[in-house]
Amino acid sequence: MSTDQLGSGGVVAEQFGGRPYRKRSHLRWIVPLVSAPVTFVGFGWSQYLVSLSAAEGDLQSLLLQLALLAAAFLVPVAAVIVAIVQAVVVHGHARRAKGRFTATERATIDAREASDRGRRAAVDLRALLLARQLPAEIRVWDVVPGLGEVFFLDTRADYFRYYGRDVSYTRTSGFYVGRPAFVAAGLFANAVSNTVNASVAHAQAQAQWRDRQQARLLVSNQRLVCQVSGGRWLSFHYSAMTAVYPEVDSWTLVTQFDSAEPLMLRGVDVPAAAVLTVRMTHGEDALGRHPGLASLEGDD
Incomplete structure (x- = not known):
């Protein structure tokens, strides 16, 4: 596959697991970005209307207002995040469609071309x-x-x-004097160390x-x-x-x-x-x- 062939958006997008680049692909980040302020105003206005018609002490209306208030902030934030992610993706597709690649992408393309050859x-x-x-x-x-x-x-x-291959290891040992707990701890440490060394040597010898x-x-x-x-x-x-x-x-x-x-x-x-x-x-x-x-x- 030549560099000229890779210059087409469809081929490049397929090589890197994405959709082919087209100008209308920008709608994938424009739509969520525009929807962010629209949803903020929409949910905020809805919460205001509910508060006007709610009776005092109406728990159901209060919960609905809280839900609308939360949505007025969370939905726009999510929309902005989606817009940013999609903008990065679309920008990458547009860049590759023009034949501009990062060092990693070029290495991937070269490796695939070599494999194909x-x-x-x-x-x-x-x-x-x-x-x-x-x-x-x-x-x-x-x-x-x-x-x-x-x-x-x-x-x-x-x-x-x-x-x-033949692998050897050194067994550790020690002479411990003192309280029984100290002696037991020392002997246990030696046993663990010897077991680990033996396992490592056995794995290396396989x-x-x-x-x-x-x-x-x-x-x-x-x-x-x-x-x-x-x-x-x-x-x-x-x-x-x-x-x-x-x-x-x-x-x-x-x-x-x-x-x-x-x-x-x-x-x-x-x-x-x-x-x-x-x-x-x-x-x-x-x-x-x-x-x-x-x-x-x-x-x-």
């Missing part, structure tokens, strides 16, 4: 591979290619590994996704290659993969290995990497039948 690239790549054609090759100078290896994708993705970082991702006809922190290049060959889980709707690819920790990649270009990985590990037929890629078929 990434998904479109995955759809086109799948169609190309199903037509028994190869995507364009790219030249990579950082990594030495293997025999017959060609690269198709050079991008960035969030990188995770799944593993547990297998979970770790090492999250932004990594450079290369995809070839033989492997996935990630450049992680420290500039290290890690290779994940398709021939070593024992399981592949492409989740293109969540922009995620998970792979498992016999002799290495599972790998998860996430990012706007990961669906395209997932398509290539499925093709290289499961064959051409899997492009049309793998449930993890099924949603791409509806976008053809």
Whole structure:
């Protein structure tokens, strides 16, 4: 989606969950603002008329006067609040309709555009591979290619590994002398501290996704290659993969290995990497039948 397209009020309003901007949208704040003094006068006048016709000591009339008096103040205040809120909303729609965005809105638009491009690239790549054609090759100078290896994708993705680890903690203890209550309190504090430390250590030792970082991702006809922190290049060959889980709707690819920790990649270009990985590990037929890629078929 281009910036010119985003300049139309309807498209922008839909992107940010609002109504399309039109000039008559200003009625949404003008009407409640005008109604504020009208309701104040109306309820105040009604209260005055009721007070003129009320008999002395008439409780029902007194309660009605109080209700009208309260309404004369509360309803206009509520109307002014509604007018202010709607004025801010309409102003935002008008500003976006003219192509002016805040930094947060621009970041949101850029992220959605990148997501759309990434998904479109995955759809086109799948169609190309199903037509028994190869995507364009790219030249990579950082990594030495293997025999017959060609690269198709050079991008960035969030990188995770799944593993547990050994965690130790120090048990606290103390020697307490004094009144029984003091000794009991000290022993109880030690027990609580040791229990908390043990729970924290146990949680840290559990297998979970770790090492999250932004990594450079290369995809070839033989492997996935990630450049992680420290500039290290890690290779994940398709021939070593024992399981592949492409989740293109969540922009995620998970792979498992016999002799290495599972790998998860996430990012706007990961669906395209997932398509290539499925093709290289499961064959051409899997492009049309793998449930993890099924949603791409509806976008053809």
